[in-house]
Amino acid sequence: MNGNWRTWVLVGLAFAVLVAAIYFPVLRRRLKTTAKVSQPSEEQARRELTQAVPQSPSDPVVKTKLFWISGEDESALAPIAIELALSKDPVLRAKQVLNTLLAGPVDSDLRTLPPDAALLAFYLLPDGTAVADFSEALATSTPSGIQSEQMAVDSIARTLEANVPQVKRLKILIHGQELDTLAGHIDLTQIFVVDSKAAQRGAITLDLPARPALPPVAASLNTGAVKESQR
Amino acid sequence: MHISNGRLFFRIILISSGTALLAWISVFISSAQTLQQPASGQAVLAQQTGSPIAAPPYPTIPAPAQQRTGLNMVVVDPAHGGTDPGARGAQGIRESDLVLDLTVQVRRALEAQGFQVLQTRSGNENPSFDDRSTLANAQRGAVFVTLHISSTGLPGTARVYTMPESAATVPAGGVLSWDHAQAPYAALSRKFGDAVQGQLAQRFKGSPSNAQSAAIRQLRTTGAPAIAVEICSVSVQNRGDLDRMMPGVADAIARGLAAFRPSYVLPGEAGSHP
Numbered sequence: 001m002n003g004n005w006r007t008w009v010l011v012g013l014a015f016a017v018l019v020a021a022i023y024f025p026v027l028r029r030r031l032k033t034t035a036k037v038s039q040p041s042e043e044q045a046r047r048e049l050t051q052a053v054p055q056s057p058s059d060p061v062v063k064t065k066l067f068w069i070s071g072e073d074e075s076a077l078a079p080i081a082i083e084l085a086l087s088k089d090p091v092l093r094a095k096q097v098l099n100t101l102l103a104g105p106v107d108s109d110l111r112t113l114p115p116d117a118a119l120l121a122f123y124l125l126p127d128g129t130a131v132a133d134f135s136e137a138l139a140t141s142t143p144s145g146i147q148s149e150q151m152a153v154d155s156i157a158r159t160l161e162a163n164v165p166q167v168k169r170l171k172i173l174i175h176g177q178e179l180d181t182l183a184g185h186i187d188l189t190q191i192f193v194v195d196s197k198a199a200q201r202g203a204i205t206l207d208l209p210a211r212p213a214l215p216p217v218a219a220s221l222n223t224g225a226v227k228e229s230q231r
Numbered sequence: 232m233h234i235s236n237g238r239l240f241f242r243i244i245l246i247s248s249g250t251a252l253l254a255w256i257s258v259f260i261s262s263a264q265t266l267q268q269p270a271s272g273q274a275v276l277a278q279q280t281g282s283p284i285a286a287p288p289y290p291t292i293p294a295p296a297q298q299r300t301g302l303n304m305v306v307v308d309p310a311h312g313g314t315d316p317g318a319r320g321a322q323g324i325r326e327s328d329l330v331l332d333l334t335v336q337v338r339r340a341l342e343a344q345g346f347q348v349l350q351t352r353s354g355n356e357n358p359s360f361d362d363r364s365t366l367a368n369a370q371r372g373a374v375f376v377t378l379h380i381s382s383t384g385l386p387g388t389a390r391v392y393t394m395p396e397s398a399a400t401v402p403a404g405g406v407l408s409w410d411h412a413q414a415p416y417a418a419l420s421r422k423f424g425d426a427v428q429g430q431l432a433q434r435f436k437g438s439p440s441n442a443q444s445a446a447i448r449q450l451r452t453t454g455a456p457a458i459a460v461e462i463c464s465v466s467v468q469n470r471g472d473l474d475r476m477m478p479g480v481a482d483a484i485a486r487g488l489a490a491f492r493p494s495y496v497l498p499g500e501a502g503s504h505p
Contacts, residue, residue, distance in 0.1 A: 144317055145383060145461065146447060146461045147390065148383045153446075180448060186446055187448040
């Protein structure tokens, strides 16, 4: 009787070990999947935090023009009209349209900005100079090339021009810093003029007289940052 | 009149010394003039404090070319290089390698048209933007051509870019800053760009007929008529497609430059307003 009892215990233990051995890899795989789902990339996390542009129910729904790559000519931009609830405040309005621009069109081949790029901050100075601060992905994921970089900057400038008339000029920062170029070609040390004439020429032009004013812009940025954080 | 041998000898020595002194002074003055940098009629380009000017291995700046009226020198810039491969295609195509091959063909086509050619790099180095501009800015009667291959765009087309002409605001008086060296040349660059783009449009269907404007970092600090030529694209399935474009692109640049040559007037010459 004693021998039988020991045998049954040993068989039971052996069965438990076998089941555990089979189940262990499955469990490991499930844990890995769960870890992947619950750990968003740094870029995604930042995007979730920064995209929280407050929308008021009283914001009127207006036709918004967003500039993406033309479906007919891949070397040109074309406006796509979308109905969006936009704030009357120019800074909030600019954030709303730029975030929609970053989200991209239905056809992802027509996007001008990389999908993982995010708008970190947006400031509008009293003289109409806008400062748009994007995440590093804008510089690292934009395809290197004059045409692709020009279209990226052009789509931002023309979308702002069409929807936020208070914006006269545009300075692009990457993660709070002034970069030499966007992805090796287009000059980001300059301030881009945002006006209809430039848009008609299909070119974003530089404003050289604004160059000496860069330090004051940087100084104002700090002030803007404080104001922004106090909101 | 009797002159003693001693006095005659003394006079000969005196006249010889005087002649030698005059000859030396004239040589000194002419060499001092050739050392002057090309000026845009108002000032010598001044480099921004702290801008890096690397010593060799990058090409050392040769002595200014022989003084000739008009355009005689082309600085060709194969973009990227070293740790910066530029645009990369799925087939392992690297822009930095392709533009070196293109440069060889452009050089050959330009020399056939009688131009002297300098390259900003001839191997896998990566001179800074300022180093590349320095090479062009040290020449007299030069133009600058930077060569690129795009990541995107319609394959088989080519585009020429110049700095926007609105960037041509030249400060009144004073020294023209290094950062705005391209400003006085913007109109000439546009003319040069249109001439080359016209040639490219004839060869490559789908290319625009006029040069485009773009705020390109490399062009901003270049004190000479300057264009960027970008061919599409590293996304081609076969590198051979790009290789086949190269002779046509090189020929278009050389012919465009030959067409532009008569309209180029050296800065500082009478009646010139670059």
